[in-house]
Every structure is written in C-alpha cells, then in structure tokens.
Amino acid sequence: MTAPNVFQPPTHEGHTTHIGSLDEYRRMHRESIDNPEQFFGKLGRELLSWSKPSTTVKSGGFHDGDIAWFLGGELNVSYNCVDRHAAENPDRVAIIWEADEPGHDERWTYRKLQQEVCRFANVLLKFGVRKGDTVAIYLPMVPEAAVAMLACTRIGAIHSTVFAGFSAEALRDRILDADCRILITADQGKRGGKTVHLKQIADEALAGCPHVRNVIVFQRTGDMAVPFSAPRDVWWHEEVADQRPYCPPVPMNSEDPLFMLYTSGSTGKPKGVLHTQAGYLLGAAATCKYVFDIHPGDVFGCMADVGWITGHSYIVYGPLALGVTTVMFESVPTYPNASRYWVMVDKHRITQFYTAPTAIRALRRLGDEPVAPYKLDSLRVLGSVGEPINPEAWLWYHDVVGRKRCMIVDTYWQTETGSHIITPLPGVTPTKPGSATLPFFGIDVAILDPETGRELEGNDVTGVLAVRQPFPSLTRTVYNNHRRYLDTYMRPYNGYYFTGDGATRDSDGYIWINGRLDDVINVAGHRISTAEVEAALILHPACAEAAVVGVAHDVTGQAIVCFCTLKSHGAGDSLEKALIGQVRTHIGPFATPQRVVIVHDLPKTRSGKIMRRILRKIAGKEVTIKDYDEPESIAAKLGDLSTLAEPGVVKHLLERFA
Ligand code: PRX
Numbered sequence: 001m002t003a004p005n006v007f008q009p010p011t012h013e014g015h016t017t018h019i020g021s022l023d024e025y026r027r028m029h030r031e032s033i034d035n036p037e038q039f040f041g042k043l044g045r046e047l048l049s050w051s052k053p054s055t056t057v058k059s060g061g062f063h064d065g066d067i068a069w070f071l072g073g074e075l076n077v078s079y080n081c082v083d084r085h086a087a088e089n090p091d092r093v094a095i096i097w098e099a100d101e102p103g104h105d106e107r108w109t110y111r112k113l114q115q116e117v118c119r120f121a122n123v124l125l126k127f128g129v130r131k132g133d134t135v136a137i138y139l140p141m142v143p144e145a146a147v148a149m150l151a152c153t154r155i156g157a158i159h160s161t162v163f164a165g166f167s168a169e170a171l172r173d174r175i176l177d178a179d180c181r182i183l184i185t186a187d188q189g190k191r192g193g194k195t196v197h198l199k200q201i202a203d204e205a206l207a208g209c210p211h212v213r214n215v216i217v218f219q220r221t222g223d224m225a226v227p228f229s230a231p232r233d234v235w236w237h238e239e240v241a242d243q244r245p246y247c248p249p250v251p252m253n254s255e256d257p258l259f260m261l262y263t264s265g266s267t268g269k270p271k272g273v274l275h276t277q278a279g280y281l282l283g284a285a286a287t288c289k290y291v292f293d294i295h296p297g298d299v300f301g302c303m304a305d306v307g308w309i310t311g312h313s314y315i316v317y318g319p320l321a322l323g324v325t326t327v328m329f330e331s332v333p334t335y336p337n338a339s340r341y342w343v344m345v346d347k348h349r350i351t352q353f354y355t356a357p358t359a360i361r362a363l364r365r366l367g368d369e370p371v372a373p374y375k376l377d378s379l380r381v382l383g384s385v386g387e388p389i390n391p392e393a394w395l396w397y398h399d400v401v402g403r404k405r406c407m408i409v410d411t412y413w414q415t416e417t418g419s420h421i422i423t424p425l426p427g428v429t430p431t432k433p434g435s436a437t438l439p440f441f442g443i444d445v446a447i448l449d450p451e452t453g454r455e456l457e458g459n460d461v462t463g464v465l466a467v468r469q470p471f472p473s474l475t476r477t478v479y480n481n482h483r484r485y486l487d488t489y490m491r492p493y494n495g496y497y498f499t500g501d502g503a504t505r506d507s508d509g510y511i512w513i514n515g516r517l518d519d520v521i522n523v524a525g526h527r528i529s530t531a532e533v534e535a536a537l538i539l540h541p542a543c544a545e546a547a548v549v550g551v552a553h554d555v556t557g558q559a560i561v562c563f564c565t566l567k568s569h570g571a572g573d574s575l576e577k578a579l580i581g582q583v584r585t586h587i588g589p590f591a592t593p594q595r596v597v598i599v600h601d602l603p604k605t606r607s608g609k610i611m612r613r614i615l616r617k618i619a620g621k622e623v624t625i626k627d628y629d630e631p632e633s634i635a636a637k638l639g640d641l642s643t644l645a646e647p648g649v650v651k652h653l654l655e656r657f658a
Contacts, residue, residue: 005391007398007431009424010405012380017293017427025428025438032441033469040069040282040442040472047285047321048278049084050075051251058470062497065477065486067470068255069279076249077258077281078117078154081320083249086114093325095143096299096348100190100331102340105347108143110323115245116144120151122243123236127214129182131156131250132257136180136212138162138171138202140189141330144218144236145306146316148184149259153277156250159259160272163307164189164196166588168204170270174262175209178272178479183209184236186218187226192335199226254278260479261309263415264529265488266500266518272479273415281321283419283473287440288318291409292352292381293426299378301327301350303341303359308526309415310385314354318419333359338370342401346374353401354383356525357393361555364396371400381426384410386525387557388513394433412436412513414499415527416489418473421445422511435510444468446496447505450517453493456505464517465503466496519612521550521558528591530612533560536586537579537596542566547602547610551594551620559594561619563602563653595619599656606645614638614650618657625654 009017019025032039037057044054054073060066085092090111097106108116129135135157139145145161152159160178162171175183183206189196199217206212217228218236228235252258258280260272288294300319304310306328319326327348333341333355341363345353363370382402384394389410398408408431412422421443422436429437439445447456448464456463467474474497478485492498502514516522519530530548537546545565553559564579579596603611617623623637628651634641641647 005432007408007433009407009427009429009431011427012405015295015380018290019425019428022428022430025425029439029441033444036442036469043286043441044070044278044282047289048075048282049080054254054278061470062490062495065482065490067474067476069282069472070254073254073278074251075254075278075281076154076252077277077317078121078150079249080281081150081317082110082114082117085320085323086110089323092323094320095146096325096327097143098327098329098331098344098348100193100335102331102336102343106143113143113147113150116147116240117150117154118245118247119240119243120147120236121154121247123216123239124151124155124157124182125247126239126243127182127216127234129155129157132158133182134158134160134178134180134260136160136162136171136175136178136183138164138166138183138185138198139218139306140164140186140191140196140198140220141305141328142186142218142220143328144186146320146328149306149312149316153258154247154249156252156256158257161259161261161307161312163305163588164198165305165307165590167585168201169586170588171202171205172208173269174272175205175212177262177269178260179211181211181213182216183212183214184216184218186220188221188223190221190330192332195221195223199228203227252277255476259312261312261415263309264520264527264532266520266529266531270529270532271481271484271488273475274477274479275418275473276476279472279474280418281317283417283471284313284318285321287419287423288314288322290425291411291420291423291440292354292383293407294319294322294324294352296324298351299325299327299348300352300354301329301345301348302354302383303329303333304354304356304385309418310354313419333363334366338363338366339374342371342374342376345376345379349378351378352381352383353379354385356386357384357389358387358524358556360384360389360393360397364393364400365555368400376401376403379406381407381409384408385413387522388515389434391433398433407431408433410434410436412511416475417471418475421467421471422513432510435506435512437510439511442471445511447503448493448496459505459507459509462504462514463502464493465499465501465511465513466493467499468496470497521548521560523550523553523558523560524556524590526590528560528587532587533562533583533591533593536583537562537564539586540579540582542568542575543579543582545602547612547615548593549612549616549619551616553594560591561615562593562596563599563615563619564596565599565602597656599653601646601649601652603649603653604645605643608645611644614641615653618653623654625651625658628654
C-alpha cells in the first residue's frame with residue numbers, strides 16, 4: 001500500500017522512460033558502485049564522442065586527491081555539444097533565447113551555434129588565447145554566453161564564468177585569482193525591465209587587474225553612452241564578422257581542466273572549483289538523460305543563470321551534449337507578471353522545467369490564477385534545485401504547475417559535484433515531498449557521525465552527508481590550491497568526500513537534506529559565506545566587528561542578518577543602510593542583508609570566540625526580550641550560557657533586536 005505522502009512516478013501515454021522501474025534502477029545503481037569501470041566505461045562510450053578512447057576508466061582516490069577518469073582518452077567538449085549534432089541535424093534548434101522583453105525570442109539551430117562558436121573561437125585565438133589559458137566571462141543570459149563558454153572549450157581554454165550579479169570587487173578578485181588575461185562581457189544586461197551596467201562594473205573591476213589585455217564586449221542594448229576604451233576593448237560583433245565560421249576543435253585529454261567556478265566556503269575567499277573535461281561532461285549528460293528523462297526532440301527549460309553551476313550543467317553542457325533544445329531565459333519569473341514562466345512553457349512547448357524553490361515559493365504566494373489559464377501539457381518533468389524544498393512548495397509545484405501528471409525531481413548536488421548526486425528518476429522513484437530520495441548512479445552515499453566520523457549504518461539515522469567513492473563529475477582541485485581542496489573535502493572525514501551538508505536517511509532509506517553544517521548561508525539558492533559578508537562589513541570605516549547569521553525566510557529559504565559593533569558610538573538608520581550597501585558593493589546585490597543591527601557588544605566566549613548560536617536564535621526570533629524575565633526559558637532556548645564572557649550582552653542583543 002502507498003502511504004499518502006508518497007507519489008508514484010507518473011506515466012505519460014505513448015512515452016517510455018529510459019529506466020522502467022525501481023528494480024531496474026537498483027540493479028544499475030548496484031553495478032555502478034560495484035563495477036564503476038564497466039558501468040561508466042559503457043556510459044562514456046554511449047553518451048560521448050571520443051577522438052581517442054580511454055585506456056583506463058577510473059583511477060586515483062579521495063585520500064591523495066588524485067581522482068582521474070578516462071585516462072588516455074581524448075575528446076573535445078564543443079565537438080560533443082555542437083558539431084556532432086550540427087552534422088546530423090543542422091536545422092534542429094539548439095538554443096531558444098527568451099529575452100527579457102516579453103514576446104522577444106530567438107531560435108538558434110545547431111548549424112548556427114556551430115558557426116558562432118567557431119567564429120568566436122577564432123576571435124579568442126586572434127587575441128592570443130591558447131590551450132590552458134584562463135578566460136573570464138561576465139555576461140548576461142544571452143546565447144553568446146553559451147557561445148563564449150563553448151568557444152573556450154573548443155580551443156582548450158579554461159573559462160571562469162562570473163555571475164553577472166556579482167559586484168566589481170567580486171569580479172576583480174575572481175579575475176586576479178584565476179589570472180585571466182581576457183574578459184568577455186556585455187555593454188549592459190537586462191533583467192526584469194531593469195538595466196545592469198555590466199561594462200561599467202567590469203571597468204571598475206579591471207582598474208585592479210593590470211594583466212587583462214583585452215575586453216571583448218558583446219552589444220546587448222547598444223547604449224552609446226557605455227564606456228569603451230580601444231585598443232583594450234573590442235566589440236564582439238565587429239570581431240566575429242571577420243572570422244571564418246569554422247575552427248578545428250582541439251583534442252583534449254580527459255583530465256585537462258575544463259572550467260572553474262568560484263564558490264563560497266566557510267572561511268577565507270571564494271575558491272575556484274575546477275572541473276575537467278570527460279568526467280564532468282559525462283556527469284552532466286548522464287544526469288540530464290536519466291534525471292530529466294530527456295529524449296530527442298525535447299525542449300529543456302532550466303531557469304538558472306549560466307553564472308552558476310546549474311547553468312553550466314543544465315543550460316549549456318548537459319542538454320547540448322544530448323543534442324536537444326535548451327532554453328535560455330534572460331528575465332525573472334514575475335516580469336511583466338507572474339505568468340511569465342507559464343507563457344513561456346506553452347509558447348516553446350517545454351518538456352522539462354527546472355527552477356529553484358525560491359521561485360516556486362514566490363509564485364505560490366501570488367496564487368493559482370497566474371498559472372491556471374495555461375495548458376502546460378507539454379511538461380513531463382519538473383525539477384527543483386539549490387536548496388531544500390518545503391513540502392508546501394513541492395505540492396503546489398506538483399498540483400498547480402504539474403497538474404498532478406508530472407514527475408517532480410528534487411535534485412541535490414553542488415558546484416563541486418558538477419551534476420546531480422541525490423535525486424528521484426522519472427519512471428522509477430516514488431517521491432516524498434521534501435526528500436531528494438535516492439543516489440544517482442555511481443554515488444555511494446554514507447551518513448557519518450559528525451563527532452566520530454563513523455558510518456551510521458541502516459535507516460532512521462541523521463548525520464553528515466558524505467560519499468564513499470569517486471564519481472566522474474566530482475571537482476578535481478581548487479584552482480591553484482590543492483591543499484585547500486584536500487582540507488575542505490577529503491580531510492574532514494578520511495576516505496570520504498565531505499559535502500558540508502547534514503542529512504537524514506529515513507525508514508525507507510530515502511535521503512533528506514538538512515542543510516549546511518558550516519557557516520554557509522543559502523539565500524534563494526545562492527551560496528553565501530558568513531565570513532565573506534563579515535569581511536565586507538568590517539571594511540566599512542565605522543564598523544569594528546561583525547557577526548553574520550542566516551535566519552529562516554518564507555520565500556528565499558534563508559536571509560542574512562548582520563550584527564555590527566562600531567568603532568565609535570553612534571548609530572541610526574543611515575549607518576545601517578550604509579552597511580547594507582557595503583555588502584552589496586563588495587559581493588553583489590544577491591547578497592543584500594535583510595537586516596543590519598548595530599550593537600554595543602557581541603556574545604563571545606572568554607577566549608574571544610563569537611557565539612553565533614546565540615545570534616542565530618535571537619535573529620531567528622526563537623527567543624525575544626519577553627523571555628528575558630524567565631531565566632529558565634532563556635536557558636532552555638539559548639542553551640548553555642556559562643561560557644559567555646559578558647552575560648549582560650544577551651539582554652542588550654534582545655533589546656536591540658526587538
Ligand atoms: O546545501 C546544499 C544546497 O546547495 C548547496 C550547493 O550549492 P551550490 O554549490 O551553489 O550549488 C547549487 C546548485 C546545485 C548544497 O551543499 N542544495 C543544493 N541542492 C539542494 C540543496 N539542499 C537541499 N536540497 C537540494 N535539492
């Protein structure tokens with residue numbers, strides 16, 4: 001019998017899913033763990049085209065951080081994502097671009113994509129980019145972003161895409177860390193009717209990057225007032241016009257670097273998570289095929305931004321490797337109104353739709369009316385990514401968007417894993433709202449005791465989520481900092497890849513993700529480190545100390561709350577606003593704190609360590625000033641306060657937060 005909160009995978013008339021049953025999945029999963037060489041060797045031959053086959057499938061391990069897949073093999077990622085489909089189906093649509101302006105779209109065939117990628121690869125060569133060089137990409141959601149990425153892969157350059165919502169300082173730091181000599185950007189971006197001044201921001205960043213030789217500027221809006229300084233700056237459209245629409249793809253070794261993507265950790269500056277050619281592409285293609293049940297002719301709609309890993313794997317590399325149509329959406333779900341997604345699904349006959357719980361929650365709040373008039377009958381699979389999805393949002397997605405006939409895939413993964421690692425599969429997995437369910441092929445999940453590191457066997461256990469053996473799309477290093485790679489992922493629990501998340505395995509063996517165990521806050525699916533926000537705040541001349549915590553938020557999952565002490569007394573709204581602005585300038589608008597509270601003191605232990613646990617509970621309103629007169633209630637809610645150096649600080653904080 002089926003429990004009421006379990007949903008059987010739906011079937012669609014005339015459609016057969018790639019995998020037909022839970023038993024078949026279990027058999028395949030078992031094989032992928034017991035015999036990864038055979039399983040992934042076969043999958044690699046099926047899904048990828050090689051200029052030279054590999055001699056070994058899997059080598060290296062977590063302990064030495066020398067994981068390698070498909071050694072001896074050679075392939076080219078742009079060939080796999082473009083040429084082979086352009087040769088077979090030149091007129092098939094590769095990219096549908098849905099522009100910010102409602103009603104504006106473009107359809108790019110595989111033939112056109114190949115020509116544009118080749119022309120742009122030739123532009124890169126003209127400007128001296130060679131195999132192994134790093135190239136920074138700071139572009140809005142235009143097809144040219146995919147072109148720029150694919151052109152890099154064509155000539156073996158390593159791209160570092162920086163989300164166009166990052167500030168000048170964040171862009172500068174990333175360009176410097178990766179030592180990029182070329183930046184690709186746009187005059188301006190458009191989002192929800194607003195203009196983003198990308199070139200202006202890029203110029204500010206470049207003031208601190210003396211090694212950048214050239215900036216290739218794509219004209220998105222054509223605003224003549226955009227700053228442009230020749231000969232450093234060149235226009236994309238002028239440069240490609242002179243280039244031949246063919247450029248031979250460079251054969252790359254399986255383990256050559258493909259791209260890096262910066263992500264936040266609990267300490268220090270963002271790290272350049274590095275992915276390599278074959279393993280990454282196989283992970284992206286295999287998950288696209290099985291998790292979204294992609295078939296020829298499908299129109300895949302991932303609403304993420306190419307500046308994040310979701311955009312890399314599920315807008316560009318995964319769907320294009322499979323030769324289907326991918327949608328690039330430049331706008332926001334509420335522009336010009338809350339029907340934007342659904343108009344688009346019907347217009348382009350989208351078959352798989354993939355977005356973040358934040359968007360689902362925001363739309364759910366606006367009611368069913370904006371969804372009701374649309375047919376949405378092309379949809380088969382609805383995906384969720386980036387943060388835990390609460391059952392209410394899951395059910396709304398399932399009932400109102402999916403009309404109870406679509407599979408919901410709550411996909412758990414990370415920038416580091418490159419592709420999904422825990423997720424339901426269409427045709428296979430009975431789903432439970434809020435659970436990412438079962439591991440993907442090759443993922444050997446372990447739940448560890450956080451203190452002892454011992455594996456918690458069996459079901460009904462909660463602990464640290466880890467992976468027991470390497471899988472193809474796992475990151476191979478942190479750019480220029482292998483020590484940090486080992487320390488962050490491989491050393492915390494010897495012999496395992498440490499995800500940084502907590503998880504529960506329930507009585508049916510289903511995995512539930514409980515969120516980050518480190519000081520990383522997840523705001524609207526964006527990973528933000530408290531240390532980075534604190535570092536931004538203390539750069540303000542008035543700020544002495546800062547402590548940042550995440551609090552629950554109805555729409556964005558979590559929100560940022562900052563506690564700051566000042567160098568000299570004085571407070572007021574204007575300073576709080578200035579401190580909020582400080583975070584926007586140093587990181588970007590997506591990291592805007594919900595609140596900055598100026599306090600006289602922070603709760604510290606006698607050794608000076610900030611007790612964030614207390615701040616988290618106060619900011620989360622788990623305890624309020626009303627509780628203060630009842631010492632028992634304070635102790636029950638805040639836990640042991642005996643290590644506090646200055647016990648009076650609790651009352652002060654409660655008053656300030658009231
Ligand atoms: O905490 C987990 C959360 O997002 C983190 C990874 O963030 P990032 O590297 O930016 O990649 C986002 C896109 C995959 C994870 O450590 N996370 C991601 N997906 C889920 C999730 N938490 C719960 N459920 C998910 N489906």
